Amino acid sequence: MSQSQATEATRAAIATFAQDLPIGDTQDFEDAERGFVARSETRQVRNAEGRVVWDLDAYRFLEGRAPDTTNPSLWRQGQLLIKDGLFEVVPGIYQLRGYDLSVMSVIEGDTGVIVVDPLISKETAAAAFELYTANRGQRPVVAMIYSHSHIDHFGGVKGILTDDDVASGRTQVIAPEGFMDYAVSENVFAGTAMARRAGYMYGAALDKGPAGQIGAGLGQTTSTGEPTLIPPTVDIGTTGQELTIDGVRIVFQVTPGTEAPAEMNFYFPGFKALCTAENTSHTLHNILTIRGAEVRDARAWAAYLTETVDLWGGDLEVVFASHHWPTWGRERAVEFLEMQRDMYSYVHDQTLRLMNQGYIGAEIAEMLQVPPAMEAAWHTHGYYGSISHNVKAVYQRYMGWYNANPSTLWPHPPVEAARRYVAAMGGADAAVALARRAFDEGDYRWAAEVLNHVIFADESHAEARTLQADTLEQIGFGAENGTWRNAFLSGAHELRHGQFGTPTSAAAPDIMGALTVEQVFGSIGIRIDGPRAWNEHIVLSWVVTDEDTTHIIELRNGTLNQRRANAAKPGTTTFTLTRRALIGLVTGMLDLGAALADGTVVCDGDPADLGRLVALLAPVDPNFAIVTP
Numbered sequence: 001m002s003q004s005q006a007t008e009a010t011r012a013a014i015a016t017f018a019q020d021l022p023i024g025d026t027q028d029f030e031d032a033e034r035g036f037v038a039r040s041e042t043r044q045v046r047n048a049e050g051r052v053v054w055d056l057d058a059y060r061f062l063e064g065r066a067p068d069t070t071n072p073s074l075w076r077q078g079q080l081l082i083k084d085g086l087f088e089v090v091p092g093i094y095q096l097r098g099y100d101l102s103v104m105s106v107i108e109g110d111t112g113v114i115v116v117d118p119l120i121s122k123e124t125a126a127a128a129f130e131l132y133t134a135n136r137g138q139r140p141v142v143a144m145i146y147s148h149s150h151i152d153h154f155g156g157v158k159g160i161l162t163d164d165d166v167a168s169g170r171t172q173v174i175a176p177e178g179f180m181d182y183a184v185s186e187n188v189f190a191g192t193a194m195a196r197r198a199g200y201m202y203g204a205a206l207d208k209g210p211a212g213q214i215g216a217g218l219g220q221t222t223s224t225g226e227p228t229l230i231p232p233t234v235d236i237g238t239t240g241q242e243l244t245i246d247g248v249r250i251v252f253q254v255t256p257g258t259e260a261p262a263e264m265n266f267y268f269p270g271f272k273a274l275c276t277a278e279n280t281s282h283t284l285h286n287i288l289t290i291r292g293a294e295v296r297d298a299r300a301w302a303a304y305l306t307e308t309v310d311l312w313g314g315d316l317e318v319v320f321a322s323h324h325w326p327t328w329g330r331e332r333a334v335e336f337l338e339m340q341r342d343m344y345s346y347v348h349d350q351t352l353r354l355m356n357q358g359y360i361g362a363e364i365a366e367m368l369q370v371p372p373a374m375e376a377a378w379h380t381h382g383y384y385g386s387i388s389h390n391v392k393a394v395y396q397r398y399m400g401w402y403n404a405n406p407s408t409l410w411p412h413p414p415v416e417a418a419r420r421y422v423a424a425m426g427g428a429d430a431a432v433a434l435a436r437r438a439f440d441e442g443d444y445r446w447a448a449e450v451l452n453h454v455i456f457a458d459e460s461h462a463e464a465r466t467l468q469a470d471t472l473e474q475i476g477f478g479a480e481n482g483t484w485r486n487a488f489l490s491g492a493h494e495l496r497h498g499q500f501g502t503p504t505s506a507a508a509p510d511i512m513g514a515l516t517v518e519q520v521f522g523s524i525g526i527r528i529d530g531p532r533a534w535n536e537h538i539v540l541s542w543v544v545t546d547e548d549t550t551h552i553i554e555l556r557n558g559t560l561n562q563r564r565a566n567a568a569k570p571g572t573t574t575f576t577l578t579r580r581a582l583i584g585l586v587t588g589m590l591d592l593g594a595a596l597a598d599g600t601v602v603c604d605g606d607p608a609d610l611g612r613l614v615a616l617l618a619p620v621d622p623n624f625a626i627v628t629p
């Protein structure tokens, strides 16, 4: 067998899987096309320099029957997700779909429009909004709503609005309480590691095609233009809070700690239309994404959806969200909401039931059986989240990484363990022979485990690398979950062609510019090289003029502590500057010498004290190894 073809075993596994799919239910295709108004001629979006930042045309191959290198359920999801264009949800509410990972909605008021969730990049948001105005006319944007704190729901804001639109009061920006903290922190503290892992999750380096990337389940992929951010002007902090904007009445339900730490659903009584942000979608969502994040609370998520149905289930006629297509009709919409709720509730409760019988996450993930009604509904299938990794996430939320078996409490780390396993298997060649037998028998999970030991013991073992790439690829071909497929195929890609690093950049200037002073010092603290710094003692005072605050940072024992103070600490070097200038110094956009010379930064004391601190910072590595040691 050559690479990039499905083996007999993979084809058989897919055929068995496909037997249980509700193939006769084609309602989603109807819903994904309902209300179609127009689509743009080109499905590519370019930035100002001409670089393609979004390319839906690359998915033209998603036609007809699923090839044997793909799971037919994920193939079908991709076919639905490339139905792009401007769609009418109900008269007065429109959606732009197929312009990014997420979906943008437009609500028409008396004189202008309210925009919900402006995609990831300013380029894709502008292109989508252009399709709207070309068909519905130029109208002022009176309000922007960010449904939650993830970048695919705010990043494109400057494709539609300017800072001045908001500063002048022409446009209000509405978001759930806590939005700014989470919008910024998620991209900063763990940003480098998460961005590298996100490259795997979305298959950013893979060719699009039947043997490559075919989608991500939630949307096809992420756009790669410029993410931007305009801070909200109106906070939504309580359920039942109402706003009437340009004649449009909106009632909010806050849902903190669900799909995002700051998130909200909202209802438009005049349209009998409910927007559920990302709390419901046409997939089982993630309790913990495989790129990494703080684990989410499935129980709270389910409880909020019960509240949603109680609040508006008796009145609504359509439910739409910021991914995928709407669900029309009260009965179907409520059933959809309740089924989504049941799915999170079921995964949570059944994991705990089995946990309290002594099973660990890895066991429960194999044991958990989905109710037939859920199996028969497409939208509860795991295209983005999976039962397997969500069960482990619930276990982790309650129990952490340790499974209570002390023989796993202090194992050797991967390379040390690998050397010993390979020796025990009779050496690398014998281990590869063992793995090849497992591969030939279709036991790809075991082959992957054995080969991983060989590669971690000797990363130059060419045969192990080749066979591991083939192995991961077969698992990827069979996966219903888009992020799993992308991860397996990305691993195969790196083993064959070398590391692809982090194809999408994490830190956009607009988002870095929104850091609070505390977040700036926190982001310095996590870069201190502990062992090099542990004999140093540095205390610096910072007067931040535009915020009228004073901060003292102290490096001792290799750790940087910070606190607010009433005044600079006597006898310490004190820097007086704006928050923007502080961010400039930290990001390297502002040179300290130049800033001191032109007065942007004023220093009382020895500016070299800051240089001593900067010298202790370690670089981050956006190219770190994943499938090799």
Ligand SMILES: [Zn+2]
Pocket (backbone or CB within 6 Å): 102, 150, 152, 153, 278, 322, 323
């Ligand atoms: Zn999203």
